[in-house]
Amino acid sequence: EAGVTQFPSHSVIEKGQTVTLRCDPISGHDNLYWYRRVMGKEIKFLLHFVKESKQDESGMPNNRFLAERTGGTYSTLKVQPAELEDSGVYFCASSRSETSYQETQYFGPGTRLLVL
Amino acid sequence: GQQLNQSPQSMFIQEGEDVSMNCTSSSIFNTWLWYKQDPGEGPVLLIALYKAGELTSNGRLTAQFGITRKDSFLNISASIPSDVGIYFCAGRSTHTTQGGSEKLVFGKGTKLTVNP
Numbered sequence: 001e002a003g004v005t006q007f008p009s010h011s012v013i014e015k016g017q018t019v020t021l022r023c024d025p026i027s028g029h030d031n032l033y034w035y036r037r038v039m040g041k042e043i044k045f046l047l048h049f050v051k052e053s054k055q056d057e058s059g060m061p062n063n064r065f066l067a068e069r070t071g072g073t074y075s076t077l078k079v080q081p082a083e084l085e086d087s088g089v090y091f092c093a094s095s096r097s098e099t100s101y102q103e104t105q106y107f108g109p110g111t112r113l114l115v116l
Numbered sequence: 117g118q119q120l121n122q123s124p125q126s127m128f129i130q131e132g133e134d135v136s137m138n139c140t141s142s143s144i145f146n147t148w149l150w151y152k153q154d155p156g157e158g159p160v161l162l163i164a165l166y167k168a169g170e171l172t173s174n175g176r177l178t179a180q181f182g183i184t185r186k187d188s189f190l191n192i193s194a195s196i197p198s199d200v201g202i203y204f205c206a207g208r209s210t211h212t213t214q215g216g217s218e219k220l221v222f223g224k225g226t227k228l229t230v231n232p
Binding site: 004033035038041042043044045048056058059091093104105106107108109110 | 119120146151157158160161190194204206215219220221222224225
C-alpha cells in the first residue's frame with residue numbers, strides 16, 4: 001500500500017508569489033489533515049477534511065491560505081500571496097474513517113517551503 | 117490554546133545508553149502518541165496510549181500515559197545509532213466515534229543524537 005505522498009518536496013519562492021502544495025492520501029482514507037512546522041517550533045494543525053468537506057479549519061493562519069479537496073481524493077493547499085513567516089515544513093496526514101478512536105494518522109514526507 | 121511542553125529539547129548520548137523524554141500539559145488528553153521523524157521524512161507513529169496509567173512497550177521503547185492524563189514519557193533502552201532523529205509527543209483531546217477525526221497537538225520535539 002502506497003503511503004501519503006506530497007509534492008513538491010521543496011519549494012523556494014519570493015515574497016508575494018503564489019505556491020500550491022499537493023497531498024495524495026493513502027487510498028481509501030477519508031480523513032485528510034494539513035499540519036505545519038515552523039523551524040524550532042511544534043507541528044501545528046491547520047485543517048481537517050472528511051472526504052471533500054472541511055471538518056475543522058480552526059488552525060488556518062489567515063485568508064492567504066486556501067485548501068481544497070475536490071472529489072474527496074487529493075488535496076491542495078495554496079498560499080497567495082506568500083509571506084516570509086509562511087516558511088516551514090507542511091505535512092499532510094491521512095486516516096481511515098472508522099468507529100474506532102484508535103485510528104492512526106499517517107504522515108507524508110512534507111513540503112519544505114522557503115519564502116525569501 | 118492547548119500546548120504540550122516537551123523536554124529535553126535535545127540529547128547527546130553514547131550508543132548503549134538509555135534515554136528518557138517527557139511531555140506535560142495543563143490540559144487533559146485522552147490519547148497520547150509518540151512519533152519519530154527521520155531527516156527528510158514525515159513523523160512515524162511509535163507508540164499510542166489510550167488509557168490513563170497505561171504502560172506500553174514496542175521493542176526497546178516504553179511509554180506511559182500519566183494517571184492525571186496531563187503527561188506522558190518515552191524511554192528508549194540500549195540506544196543504537198539508528199535511534200537518531202526527532203521525537204515528538206502528541207495529544208488528542210477527545211475520543212470520538214469517528215476514529216482519527218480529532219486534530220493532534222504536538223510538542224516541540226526532542227532531537228536525539230547517538231554517538232557510536
